[in-house]
Amino acid sequence: MRIALQFDTPQLRKEIAKIAPEAEVVLLPADGSLNIKKPVDVVLATPAGSEQMARLLAVTPNLSWVHIMGTGVDAYPLNLLTGRCVTCSKGSTxxxxxxxxxxxxxxxxxxxxxxxxxxxxxxxxxxxxxxxxxxxxxxxxxxxxxxxxxxxxxxxxxxxxxxxxxxxxxxxxxxxxxxxxxxxxxxxxxxxxxxxxxxxxxxxxxxxxxxxxxxxxxxxxxxxxxxxxxxxxxxxxxxxxxxxxxxxxxxxxxxxxxxxxxxxxxxxxSPHISWNAPFSYQRMINPFLDNLSRWIAGTPLRGMVDTQAGY
Structure with a gap:
């Protein structure tokens, strides 16, 4: 399994390794460009990474699951994700x-x-x-x-x-x-x-x-x-x-x-800061980590996004 990240921290890598030790983790460039030599199966996406996601989908037809690290998904190309599993960190903030x-x-x-x-x-x-x-x-x-x-x-x-x-x-x-x-x-x-x-x-x-x-x-x-x-x-x-x-x-x-x-x-x-609090980023990452365990175990994921309804 190959996991692509639009957001990365050393702790995130450690948590992924605990859950999926065999997974290969790829960090997508912060400038929005792509340097993908092999298809990826899973993407941990940020709310600001929609343009990169559109390009990524064009070169990774086997992408199975996208988790958006946030609650709002309106900026995402959900029309391109139809038929794929899409989740987000609903309620984390x-x-x-x-x-x-x-x-x-x-x-x-x-x-x-x-x-x-x-x-x-x-x-x-x-x-x-x-x-x-x-x-x-x-x-x-x-x-x-x-x-x-x-x-x-x-x-x-x-x-x-x-x-x-x-x-x-x-x-x-x-x-x-x-x-x-x-x-x-x-x-x-x-x-x-x-x-x-x-x-x-x-x-x-x-x-x-x-x-x-x-x-x-x-x-x-x-x-x-x-x-x-x-x-x-x-x-x-x-x-x-x-x-x-x-x-x-x-x-x-x-x-x-x-x-x-x-x-x-x-x-x-205020400048779109109402979601901020201690450990806000970790709170948004935790639903992805929980879903990663569920993905591997084959159990239903949480925070499912209806790509037709838009949330």
């Missing part, structure tokens, strides 16, 4: 992303850092701060990231409602599933976009949907920028309908200097 979302909600609710002082204020003791208790969190998407967010929101005594692709009873106590986005938007004080980027979800939240949102609500996007119409968002922020947008994803990335999102007073922007 759900906890840090959920913590980031709650941090944004708390910062907005408690007016941080604006409520901190460095000189005597006009008034001690009193401030117009809000509370999470009794507020409604709306989730569009309820995968492992959405579930991790819901779990933490419930601990703050928030109401949690969610829209999923296929309506069904909620698997989590305290979470109400809503049939349509249009029914959820007017109820949410804080709205989180936590769904995969697919052909169906591109442009899902535009001017019409933003207009349905609860006045003075807070929008958070930790999914993909293409789901949210940024021009429509600017209009909703400018006219005061939406109080704040907390964005960890934008389009394009990196965002060019001088872009309006940098300067807008109602936008809190």
């Amino acid at each position: 759900a906890v840090p992303i959920a913590e980031w979302v709650l941090a944004m909600i708390l910062a907005h609710t408690k007016q941080l850092p604006n409520s901190w002082i460095k000189q005597p204020p006009a008034c001690w003791y009193n401030a117009d701060l809000d509370s999470l208790e009794g507020k409604t969190l709306g989730l569009i998407g309820f995968g492992q990231i959405g579930q991790a967010i819901a779990k933490r929101a419930l601990a703050f005594d928030m109401r949690v409602i969610a829209v999923v692709r296929n309506f069904r009873p909620s698997p989590m106590a305290g979470v109400e599933f809503i049939k349509k986005i249009e029914q959820l938007l007017p109820r949410a004080d804080h709205l989180v976009l936590a769904l995969p980027a697919t052909r169906q979800s591109t442009g899902l939240i535009g001017a019409q949907q933003l207009a349905l949102m609860k006045p003075n609500s807070h929008l958070i996007n930790i999914s993909r920028a293409a789901i949210l119409n940024q021009t429509a968002l600017k209009n909703a922020l400018d006219n005061g309908h939406i109080a704040q947008a907390s964005l960890d994803v934008v389009e394009p990335e990196p965002l060019p200097e001088g872009h309006w999102i940098y300067q807008h007073p109602k936008v809190k922007l």
Whole structure:
């Protein structure tokens, strides 16, 4: 068995050797070029390696399994992977992303850092701060990231409602599933976009949907920028309908200097870092190592990607 890596560390090599001591490991060039003299059977891919993957597939017709080291797979040439086994590290960064979302909600609710002082204020003791208790969190998407967010929101005594692709009873106590986005938007004080980027979800939240949102609500996007119409968002922020947008994803990335999102007073922007935490890379590698053991044993793999659905 030959395993090609788009990402490499000495520890990764050691872990692979423990699981598959007979496997030959090949490191693909970081510049995206190819230097493959023999076909490979398995590829550990990075979310940024899609162009190299397309070239790799052209010269490795026997490639059987691709594991994408991340949750989002929308940048990958999934159409070329049809008929092959494709997995990803679903849920591996759900906890840090959920913590980031709650941090944004708390910062907005408690007016941080604006409520901190460095000189005597006009008034001690009193401030117009809000509370999470009794507020409604709306989730569009309820995968492992959405579930991790819901779990933490419930601990703050928030109401949690969610829209999923296929309506069904909620698997989590305290979470109400809503049939349509249009029914959820007017109820949410804080709205989180936590769904995969697919052909169906591109442009899902535009001017019409933003207009349905609860006045003075807070929008958070930790999914993909293409789901949210940024021009429509600017209009909703400018006219005061939406109080704040907390964005960890934008389009394009990196965002060019001088872009309006940098300067807008109602936008809190971070550079796609919500997934970061100690050992984040190891957390994303672990599902591949687990699946490698399963691959060798001939047992079903976890984190399967539907190449037709796009996630």
